[in-house]
Amino acid sequence: MATEPHPMDERGGPPRAPAPAYEPAHGRGALRRVARVGRRVGSSLERVDEAAMARALGWFSIGLGLAQLLAPRALGRAIGVGERPGLIRMLGLRELANGIGLLVAKRRGPWAWARVGGDMMDMALLGAAARADGASSAEDTSAGNRRRIAVAGVAVIGVTALDIYAAQKLHRTEAARAPAAMEVRRSVTVNALPEKLYSFWRDFENLPRFMKHLESVSVAGGNISHWVAKAPAGTSVEWDAEIVEEQPGRRLAWRTLPDSELFHEGSVEFQPAPGGRGTIVRVDMRYRPPGGRIGARLARFAGEEPDLQVYEDLRRFKQLIETGEIASTQGQSAGRRSVIGRMSLGGRLS
Numbered sequence: 001m002a003t004e005p006h007p008m009d010e011r012g013g014p015p016r017a018p019a020p021a022y023e024p025a026h027g028r029g030a031l032r033r034v035a036r037v038g039r040r041v042g043s044s045l046e047r048v049d050e051a052a053m054a055r056a057l058g059w060f061s062i063g064l065g066l067a068q069l070l071a072p073r074a075l076g077r078a079i080g081v082g083e084r085p086g087l088i089r090m091l092g093l094r095e096l097a098n099g100i101g102l103l104v105a106k107r108r109g110p111w112a113w114a115r116v117g118g119d120m121m122d123m124a125l126l127g128a129a130a131r132a133d134g135a136s137s138a139e140d141t142s143a144g145n146r147r148r149i150a151v152a153g154v155a156v157i158g159v160t161a162l163d164i165y166a167a168q169k170l171h172r173t174e175a176a177r178a179p180a181a182m183e184v185r186r187s188v189t190v191n192a193l194p195e196k197l198y199s200f201w202r203d204f205e206n207l208p209r210f211m212k213h214l215e216s217v218s219v220a221g222g223n224i225s226h227w228v229a230k231a232p233a234g235t236s237v238e239w240d241a242e243i244v245e246e247q248p249g250r251r252l253a254w255r256t257l258p259d260s261e262l263f264h265e266g267s268v269e270f271q272p273a274p275g276g277r278g279t280i281v282r283v284d285m286r287y288r289p290p291g292g293r294i295g296a297r298l299a300r301f302a303g304e305e306p307d308l309q310v311y312e313d314l315r316r317f318k319q320l321i322e323t324g325e326i327a328s329t330q331g332q333s334a335g336r337r338s339v340i341g342r343m344s345l346g347g348r349l350s
Contacts (some may be wrong), residue, residue, distance in 0.1 A: 050169050054108045057115065057166055061099030068092025080148030081129040091125075094118055112167035119160035126153050172258075184285045184307050188314040191278040192321050194270035195249040200321065201268055202252060210316040210326065224257075237262075263287060281317070283310060 067075055072088035098118065101111035130149050190197060200206055204225050208214035215228045215236060223243040228236050239260045245253035245267070255265035266285030273280050316326045 050166070050173050053166050054102045054112065054170060057112065057163065058099045058102030061095045061102065061115065063099075065092040065095030065099060068095060078148065079126070079152035080145040081125060082145075087125075091118070091122070109167060109170040109173075112163060112170050115163045116160060116167055119156055119163055122156050123153065123160070126156065182287055184287075184310045185283070186307065186310045186314055187280055187282040188311075188318050189273050189278050189280050190318045190321050194272060194279045197270050197279055197281060197321065198249045198252065202246075210320050211313050212316075281314065283314065285310070 068088045069092040072085040072092070073083045076083050076085070076088050095118070098111055098115050101114070102108050105111055126149050130146065204217040204219065207217050213230050215230060217228075218226050220226045220240060223246075225241055225243075226238065227241060228238050230236060239262060240257045241254050241260075241264070242257055243252065243254050244265075245251060249270065251267060251269045253265070253267035256263060264285070264287040266283065266287075269280075269282045269284075271280045271282065319326045
């Protein structure tokens with residue numbers, strides 16, 4: 001029995017199965033998948049300075065934008081979307097704006113997020129080109145375009161992951177350094193060895209003994225501690241903090257956890273004083289009062305100067321270490337309330 005000959009295509013060979021068209025991911029699911037890639041990429045970039053990363057992305061945006069403006073047709077052909085000079089030039093203007101923003105703006109986080117938005121637009125453009133190419137009757141041209149679109153899609157996904165990581169890192173850094181954050185630096189010399197002072201401070205349960213606003217501090221496990229502080233009208237406020245740096249006998253640094261309702265970070269250093277005259281204790285803290293700039297101005301207007309309050313807490317620390325007790329002001333007119341770690345007018349952590 002004769003068999004039916006295998007159908008042949010125009011080139012004389014058996015027909016090839018159509019190559020799968022590049023389809024970019026869409027919607028929130030795509031963002032989550034790209035974000036996961038970004039976190040993996042970010043783990044290898046953790047030590048890269050965010051300012052250097054922003055500059056690199058800025059110059060990359062400017063270079064890409066110039067290419068899109070000066071050679072839109074060639075670039076369109078290279079990535080498989082065809083000759084669309086008007087659209088490519090508009091994308092080039094977007095890249096130039098983002099690049100300049102990343103290089104010169106004081107707050108670079110929003111410009112990094114603008115790059116993420118642009119990346120999603122680029123993926124949508126590649127998806128539209130892939131669908132249009134799939135409907136084309138020119139098999140050779142379609143296959144070549146699909147390959148170019150696929151390569152461009154992989155590149156865009158990689159760049160998007162990097163942009164998401166950079167935007168998140170810039171956002172965290174800029175939030176920590178926001179203008180509303182108040183900085184306090186104070187020091188005091190205590191007649192004791194650095195190791196003794198470090199051990200006393202490292203036991204956070206000792207802190208309420210000289211920080212009058214604190215009700216209690218308890219270790220929650222590992223480097224995490226739970227803090228309870230006095231607040232207005234007899235209420236209290238609670239938060240969790242973590243130790244981010246620990247050099248026994250020398251330095252201790254901490255900060256609130258990311259999901260805390262308030263922001264605070266600080267460090268304390270213990271340096272031997274010249275001539276063996278005790279230890280210089282240096283406190284460096286940054287915090288943001290509730291209400292932002294308005295809250296900070298109200299605190300100063302009410303006479304609650306944080307710098308002076310930190311000094312008073314350190315003075316009590318010195319008295320407690322050197323004499324075993326803190327001089328009482330009972331029966332005297334009330335002085336200013338301690339605000340070391342305080343985050344509000346009523347007494348939150350500074």
